Amino acid sequence: MNKIWLTGVAVALSLALPSNAWASSVADVLRGFQPSRLMDQSVETEPQQFWWLKSAVKRIGSDYVADNEERLEVQRLRWELYEISSNHSEAAIYERIMETWKAEGYEETFSCRAVSCGSSQHWAVHVFGIPMLYGLNRNQFYSTGKVDGNIRVLYVVRRGTQTNYVYWLEASQQLSSDVIPDRLRAGAAIRATDYEPDVWLDILDRHPEWSLMLVGHDYSSSLGQARAAGQAAADQVRDRWTSAGVAGDRVNVDSVGYLAPNDANPQARVKVILPPQYR
Template sequence: MGFWVHKKLKNILFGLGVFLGICGNLSAEGFDFVASGLSLEKATTQAADKHPMPLSAIKRVSNRLMIESQTDVVGTRSNYLYRVSEATSLDKAVGYYKELLSDQGRIEFACEQRNCGASNHWANDIFGNRNLAGRDSDQSYFAGRLDDGVHQGWLSVYAVTNARRIDYIYISFIPAPPEDYVADAKRGVLLGEAVLSKDWAKALGDYLQANANAKLVVVAFSKPVSSAAQLGNSIESSAEYGETMLVAAREAIGVDGSRVELRSMGMLGQRPLGFNAQDWAYLYLVD
């Protein structure tokens, strides 16, 4: 079933885009991953609201825009316009964010070139930034959920070589709302300060209280070792770290030891992107 963008809604989206374009001095918070060689030209924020995130190409049928699939995300939306410098390339920058989202989340939709629809519609009707308009063959877009243990939310990336042959990347990020915490924990989240925060602890505590058979599993890892002789040390290190994080999670969430268990995996896991510590752990909510 297609989703038709009502004319009034289109005008609201366009007006909002223009508003964001003139408010480039607003600070944008919530997302701090920047690919090498990008220069920030504008950072803007949209107040907490329900923001549409397109998950399909944009089509114009009978003079109306149609988006076949989208998700509406509630939260504060941060938008970043980056210019790609000569020190890198648009393909490399796009590859950075695709790898980030693939490794630390999941891509829900991706398109390239003419399969995305008209670049002019993305630039003017969706993002409200005419600098993003280029040839339909010189664009790409992807969106999905990000979760690196620190940042949880929806990320979209639009890349284009515009009509003036300038390479731009436009990024939007919306932190995950509280109602997503339980779903995220069931997929597994990197255990750290963010997961031990008040909002996370309350959401998980409430779920455990309402579901007697549910439990939390802490899965701990250590960085790879160079010899078989060090394997035992790796397992011991992950076990000690996991026990520390298990206690921290149990105290923050307010559950007894019977609802939390530890699994020490040693070096049998890939270290999270951008994570340099010796040990790390993931938290899973299991029914």
């Protein structure tokens, strides 16, 4: 199943994630709306670009645009698609899921319903890439926001056949800490501040032969300013690490200023790299 808003390689569904991650509260909710069945699902653990829509989609000429959208690199992503009997109201399904998510700490960024969302065909075909979600414009609901730093998306729609469909997605910009060492060995550069210092301390404890490199990035107007700002940001991260117990000889600091791709995020940041001799 191709989806326009995702690029990257999907991995087999049998790949396991940590047991405390990706708990599907939607599946729990839908046990109260029988008969229902899981139609499709995917767990993806390769970095990929994610199109985060925070407004309705509009068609302008041959293009589909949103007033508020963001292109992000995410590290993990999971989605599920359910079919729900016409015995239930799509509004009741949506509201029950929203109640559960908000109890989990979900903070909504944007929502729409019915014709205020625009065309259901646009959402189904040009956003999700799942034609099965093409339903009635007056019977659709969309919500997106965050919980525990992870992006969530929910789309509920009723088709002309009166069958209901529920699509939900959760995307994380963070790697599971369990896979960080493998990504570092593969040459990945991981944002230092995505994880608390004790995570990095634990990784270094588990790999006593390693030292890590903190590389500062900044996008000030001149190279000299950018390198100085990047150095300051990397020094600040190193200080936090050493305060948490990381030995000073286990971490080195450098800065490249703006001499590296900015990942569409022109802000100072610090990446962690495993030097080649340890890979």
